[in-house]
Amino acid sequence: MKKLFLGNGAVARGLYEAGCRVVSSYPGTPSTEITEIAAEYDGIYCEWAPNEKVAMEVAVGAAIAGARSFCAMKHVGLNVAADPLFTASYTGINAGMVIGVADDPGMHSSQNEQDSRHYARAAKLPMLEPSDSAECLEFTKAAFHLSETFDTPVIIRLTTRIAHSRSLAEESERVEKDVLKYEKNPQKYVMMPAMAKVRHAVVEDRLCKLADWGENTAVSDGINRAEYNSEKIGIITSGICYQYAKEALGTNASYLKLGCVYPLPTELIRGFAARCEKVYVIEELDDFIETHCKKNGIEVVGKQVFTKLGEYSQSMISSVILGDVKKTLSVKTSVPPRPPVLCAGCPHRGLFYALKKQKAFVSGDIGCYTLGALQPLSMMDTCICMGASVSALHGKNKADKANEKKSVAVIGDSTFIHSGITGLINIAYNKSNSVVIILDNSITGMTGHQQNPTTGLTITGEPTAAVSLEKLASAVGIKRIRVIDPYDLSETENAVREELEADEPSVIISRRPCALLKSVKHAPPLKVDADKCRACGMCMRIGCPAISLDKSSKAVIDFTQCVGCNVCKQLCKFGAITD
Amino acid sequence: MPVKSIMIVGVGGQGTLLASRILGEVLTSEGFDVKVSEVHGMSQRGGSVVTYVKYGAKVFSPIIDRGEADIILAFEQLEAARWISYLKPNGKLILNTQKIAPMSVVTGGAGYPDGIIADLEDSGADVTSLDALELAVAAGSAKAVNVVLIGAMAAKTEISKETWL
Incomplete structure (x- = not known):
């Protein structure tokens, strides 16, 4: 079945x-x-x-x-x-x-x-x-x-x-x-x-x-496959584009579906192209198959009509090849964008708020915390690849000594193990006064909660050795190491300020498990006392999706989202946010 | 049977992904060819999330493009407005009246638009709206919004009541 x-x-x-x-x-x-x-x-x-x-x-x-x-x-x-x-x-x-x-x-x-x-x-x-x-x-x-x-x-x-x-x-x-x-x-x-x-x-x-x-064998096994229908249009394609093309063109075209995209079957392609009147190569991203065809003198149409950017679709293919455009409905409402955000109760939020207060340059990395780059926190200056936060901060500090006490790297626990540790060794070995903040949420977050060498569990949940980030940082030669709870805003702000002021490299481990972990117990949602709320907007500065403003600009907390992390409560000077 | 297309749109965290999986399994058990396209990773984090469910005798593309959806199941008002151009001109919109302010609204750059439901009705879409959050809370859990909405949609498909249950 x-x-x-x-x-x-x-x-x-x-x-x-x-x-x-x-x-x-x-x-x-x-x-x-x-x-x-x-x-x-x-x-x-x-x-x-x-x-x-x-x-x-x-x-x-x-x-x-x-x-x-x-x-x-x-x-x-x-x-x-x-x-x-x-x-x-x-x-x-x-x-x-x-x-x-x-x-x-x-x-x-x-x-x-x-x-x-x-x-x-x-x-x-x-x-x-x-x-x-x-x-x-x-x-x-x-x-x-x-x-x-x-x-x-x-x-x-x-x-x-x-x-x-x-x-x-x-x-x-x-x-x-x-x-x-x-x-x-x-x-x-x-x-x-x-x-x-x-x-x-x-x-x-x-x-x-x-x-x-x-x-030969790939053809008899059906991995590379020609499907002949109308020979007015020939489509050379592979992967998802085959499905888009079939939906767009049906039996109005013939198809050469390549299940093996390297090495390409030149003679199979040549024979297919010879039977069809006009031959298109439909492939997302680069002109990989097209270049091979042209190199071998096979005339095809590819990237001169199809984009190298983004995903394709059946409509896109039918509009390019057949000129078809579908009727669509529309509304008058202008729809504001909805980019992804740090979740309600995300432990990274308090840390980014502390960095914002210090007006720090933030060398960023790959993970949920890359969302700290977006408004209203807007606390990331660079994000290149896994591990680059740590090594690029060192490079920046070597190039721009005057600003090294205003610059930090942020990197998640899993990303740090992936390739941040080598950058930290470089900081210790080659002596830059860099502050590296490890956002330890005790899981690989963005990809949907995978275990990693710091969590003490294997992929199957079996207990195992856990890397101690403190001891690891110490072992590579970092002397200033401190662990903070990013839900505690004053502790977090003090740590960031003090480590930036210090005259030697340091590691801050901002430790609090991801709020979405099943093992994390949430406090009851917080409430806003509308009589006490002065509509000052302080609680809005942290970009929590559970907080919004009502018509009179007073804060409202969405009980379905709030996990009671208390970060907004610490920001309210009027005691309007309560348990 | 010609291919039918159902789009499920909402905000990351509302349970749209699970709804599309339930729907996919039900349609598979009915003997259709089925494709379900999901979104994982970064866009799930409170962002605008869309999943596609297509079924019929033979389905090629797993995605739905503008003007192609027979049904849009919208978990949130603004998301319904965002994706309405994907509905066929005579398509059905099943709308949860819940509002979730996106960060651009929360931080004050833009207001949450008024009158979305009337606007959607004026677009020519066949709109059925319900407060799925209220119904879910009444049934015992705010998290059951997705199940409430699937129930509302079940009445609009050719799948028998017995299969859903």
Whole structure:
């Protein structure tokens, strides 16, 4: 019987059915659920690694040891893991190894819109791209087979609309795979110049064989597939764009659906293009397939009519190709925007308010707290990538000594472990007077509450060693370390002020669990005494979504949202906010 | 059966995601081809959240574009106005009359617009409005808003009462 699977859940099911034994990942939207769901299956060892580089190296080690392995990450995570990626391409595997990478066209939850297909070409690895949950499941299994057939890691690329859409897929039984024998082979697994020179030739030869596979076996297996209807319009596409094109054009076009986006089947494409009058390449983000076509002298229309920005849709395709525009309803109301906000009771709020009072320069990082950049707190100056807050603050302080006592870095507990710690070592080692604030909410928040090395629990909730952030900071050479509760505004303000004034580097650990954690007990919602409220607007400065103003500009607290954190109560000079 | 499209719109935290999952499961049990598209991550944090549910004999795209939704289930007034252009000109809007002020309103930059319901009715949409929060609180939990709204919508679909129960 077919079941409704989240794309990520179907990949997890594929891992299970393929006999995968080891999964190591770092959470990242839209890839996170693959690993969370895989952890629910018996027979797969799953873990959250400290970062994507570690995760991929764990998968490489497991594959060489003889067990089918997998690692998942978001597109920017693949940048972190690029180092092992390129060289694992040279070593190849023993048992199958698959890398799941989820791109985020439209940037629903990301800092850039990079196209991971370039990594497949750069690292010379095959890349499969499913177009619904059924293919997520089937392609995951096919990827292991491909990996073992060609002695190569294989990448499965998802995009948000594949990873986070549910569609029907058929389950089957797990096929157990014995752990293969490991045979010592330094010529293959020790990559130093003499060996790597030989392996590079193997990689180039493998790519030729994979290209041949893409023209033949991949076609008979239905991974690369031509569907002929009207030949007036030909569509070369892959992934979610195939679904958009089918909905937009139906049988008014023929389709070449590429399940393998690297290496591309040049002759299959050439033959398809020759049969169709006008050929479009429909691909989100970069002109990856289009460039390949043009390089090989195949005439196609691509990015001269389709954008490189954001997500596509069926309407967009039908308007570009057919000129169709749908009738729509409209209202006169001008609708104010509703950007995401820090949740009611978010522990980051009090800390950002304290930074605002100090008018600090804030070197920011990736996590829920990046929302502190938005109004009314507006307390972030930069946000680049995981860990950059700490290292970039050091750079700023080296460049601009006059302002080092006005500058801080903010970074979450999970992000600090991911890649903030190396920046902190640099601060201690290379002596900058930097203040690093670790926003320790005891969970990986933005991606939906994953455990991490500071929480003392594994992915399955099993108790384990917990990194002590205090001891870690101390061990790298930081002497000034203090722990504060960001719900206590005066303590928080004092800590920020004093550490900025100090003449040596310091770490402030702003510790309070995420208000959304099930284990966190909430105080009853607060109330506003309308007689005492002077409509001064002080409580509005913290940007709490539970507080709004009534017609007379007096504060109102929404009982469905307030968790009784008391931060607003500490701001009210008139005692109008009460338990 | 031609593909039917239902959009669920609301504010992060209101339970729209769970509502779309319940709907997806019910439609699957009825034997339809079903696709549900969700939003996770940053946009969930109190932001404008939209999920799509499509069903029929064969569904290709999991998303709904402007002018394509047969039904919009709106958990909040302003969100109904924000997404109304996604409704088919003869489509149905099921509207929870709850108001949640977005941060741009809370911080005083803009007022929460008045007269949204009348405006939506004037747009040509077939509007059914109800106070789902009040009904949920009366039933025992403010968190049950999503279940109340699914119930209101159930009457507008071809799915039998027995399946929903």
